Amino acid sequence: MNARRRHNHTALRRAQSLLLCEVMKTFMLLASLSFSALAAPPSETGTAFKADADMKEVLSSLQSLGGKPLDTLTPAEARTQPTPTDAVMAVLKKKGKSTEPTALVPGITSIDTTLPGPAGALPVRIYTPEGKGPFPVLVYFHGGGWVIADKNVYDGGARGLAKGAEAVVISVDYRLAPEAKFPAQHEDALATYKWALENAASLNADPRRIALAGESAGGNLALATAIAARDQGLTMPLHIVAVYPITQLASDATPSYVDSADAKPLNKKMMGWFGKHVFAKASDKKDPRVSLVDANLAGLPPVTLINAQIDPLRSDGDLLMTALQKANVKVEHKIYDGVTHEFFGMAAVVDDAKQAQGFASKRLKEAFKGKQPSGS
Numbered sequence: 001m002n003a004r005r006r007h008n009h010t011a012l013r014r015a016q017s018l019l020l021c022e023v024m025k026t027f028m029l030l031a032s033l034s035f036s037a038l039a040a041p042p043s044e045t046g047t048a049f050k051a052d053a054d055m056k057e058v059l060s061s062l063q064s065l066g067g068k069p070l071d072t073l074t075p076a077e078a079r080t081q082p083t084p085t086d087a088v089m090a091v092l093k094k095k096g097k098s099t100e101p102t103a104l105v106p107g108i109t110s111i112d113t114t115l116p117g118p119a120g121a122l123p124v125r126i127y128t129p130e131g132k133g134p135f136p137v138l139v140y141f142h143g144g145g146w147v148i149a150d151k152n153v154y155d156g157g158a159r160g161l162a163k164g165a166e167a168v169v170i171s172v173d174y175r176l177a178p179e180a181k182f183p184a185q186h187e188d189a190l191a192t193y194k195w196a197l198e199n200a201a202s203l204n205a206d207p208r209r210i211a212l213a214g215e216s217a218g219g220n221l222a223l224a225t226a227i228a229a230r231d232q233g234l235t236m237p238l239h240i241v242a243v244y245p246i247t248q249l250a251s252d253a254t255p256s257y258v259d260s261a262d263a264k265p266l267n268k269k270m271m272g273w274f275g276k277h278v279f280a281k282a283s284d285k286k287d288p289r290v291s292l293v294d295a296n297l298a299g300l301p302p303v304t305l306i307n308a309q310i311d312p313l314r315s316d317g318d319l320l321m322t323a324l325q326k327a328n329v330k331v332e333h334k335i336y337d338g339v340t341h342e343f344f345g346m347a348a349v350v351d352d353a354k355q356a357q358g359f360a361s362k363r364l365k366e367a368f369k370g371k372q373p374s375g376s
Contacts, residue, residue, distance in 0.1 A: 045340065046262040049310045052338035054350045059264055059340065061094075062087035070148070071273040075178055078148050084265055084342040085153050091349050104348045105159045115195045118187045119175065125151045126203060127162035127169040136167040136209035136368040137200045139193050139225070139237075143216030143342070145246075145274030146185045147177050156345030157215055157243070157357070164361025167368070168205040170196050174221070177278040185278075186289050189221040190228045197235055209368045211239040211301075213360070215344055216266075216313070217274075219245025223303075223320075224289040230299050239367035241360045243306045243344045247292040247316040247323075249275055249285040254315035263310050266341035271312060293319045297327035304363040305333040306356050311341040334359060 044059045045051050051059060065082035073081070089099045098104070107130045114121040129135060138161060142154035151158070151171045162169040174188035193212070200207035214222035219242035226237055251257070252268055261268040279285055288295035293316075303324055307317035317333060324331040336343065336352045347354040 045310050046264045046267065047260050047310055050338065051310065051340065052352065055339045055343060057091055058084065058087050058346060058349060061090045062265060065090065071269040075147050075277055083153050085156065085345065088346050088349055101155060101159060105163050108159055108162050115192065117191050122188055122192065123173040125171045127159055129162055129166050133204035134206040135204060136165065137196055137205040137207065138165060138167045138169045138211050138213055138364065139196050140169050140171045141189055141214035141218030141221040142171065143218045146217045146278045147274050154215060154345055156347060160347050160357040161213060161361060164357055165364035167364065168203050181280045182278050182284050183289060186221060186224050189225045193225050193229060194234065207235065210235065210237050211364055211367060212237045213241035215243040217246055219243050220247065220292065223292050226300050227295060237301055239301050239364055240303045241364065242303060244308055244311055244313045244341055245316065245320065246313060247320040249290060256314035257312045260310055260312045260314065263312055264340060266312060268312050293323045297324055297329055300329045302330040302367065304360055305331055306344065306360065307335045308339045308341055308343050309335055309337045310339065313341060
């Protein structure tokens with residue numbers, strides 16, 4: 001009897017051990033799957049951050065256009081790839097909406113012309129709002145890492161600011177690298193600003209009410225141009241709008257370069273690719289026109305700084321804000337969650353872009369009227 005009990009007890013313990021083992025296996029499998037689900041970034045952003053529904057739609061549209069990774073292409077090939085603007089147009093078409101710029105931003109007319117630059121004529125688009133004028137004037141610089149894109153790709157941001165700020169906007173196609181290495185882009189930007197000061201009256205604009213704006217590489221150009229204007233004793237801009245600007249290239253280990261290393265549509269590899277084509281020598285990355293966080297920022301006008309959460313350049317904005325504050329420059333910094341680099345010009349389909357353009361336009365209008373920022 002005792003032997004039978006011992007046998008039954010041993011069998012029971014063996015069964016319990018097997019059951020516990022299976023439970024543990026199941027638990028570990030579920031834990032592994034849960035961890036993988038948390039660790040794997042959502043496909044639409046390439047990061048752990050989630051895109052808002054409207055931003056996600058644009059990213060999905062961009063992916064469907066079949067572009068190749070820029071860092072695998074030559075600059076000439078990269079310039080033929082689908083752009084975020086193409087994705088926005090595709091979303092509008094899908095919804096049966098017009099893609100005409102005059103329909104997307106009514107009340108703004110534009111003409112394409114040229115202005116004299118340091119190495120020849122520079123194409124520009126001049127946007128004019130409805131009304132009698134004279135209007136304030138805003139010099140705007142497009143993004144693209146100083147290698148790709150043009151005023152057409154960035155029409156949405158420039159046109160939106162012309163409408164919102166009720167200003168004449170001058171958007172220039174500065175020279176691109178690698179055909180024109182740094183500092184050609186900065187030289188063209190400064191030449192455009194000088195031309196605006198000298199010719200604003202012929203555009204029904206007031207050169208005393210002038211500001212600078214730009215996105216990404218263009219945000220860098222806007223800030224660097226203001227510094228050059230200060231150093232050369234030119235009329236200073238009343239305000240600067242810098243949208244996800246490049247403010248340093250010395251470190252690619254900032255928090256956002258880490259959490260958004262594989263972000264879409266801009267990632268860490270692409271930033272390295274841009275730098276490879278823009279600069280003739282590595283030390284150029286430390287030039288104060290590029291490394292704005294190390295530049296003398298004293299005496300600059302107030303800055304409106306806009307960043308996207310899903311963007312390797314997000315921390316560049318944080319670094320710039322700190323540098324501006326140390327230089328006693330007034331700065332207001334907003335980071336928009338759930339959106340990516342390039343969102344600013346997508347007001348036709350992305351609500352945060354509409355909000356960001358409104359925020360920037362309000363600050364510009366206050367500056368043109370000689371008012372201090374009133375808060376958001």
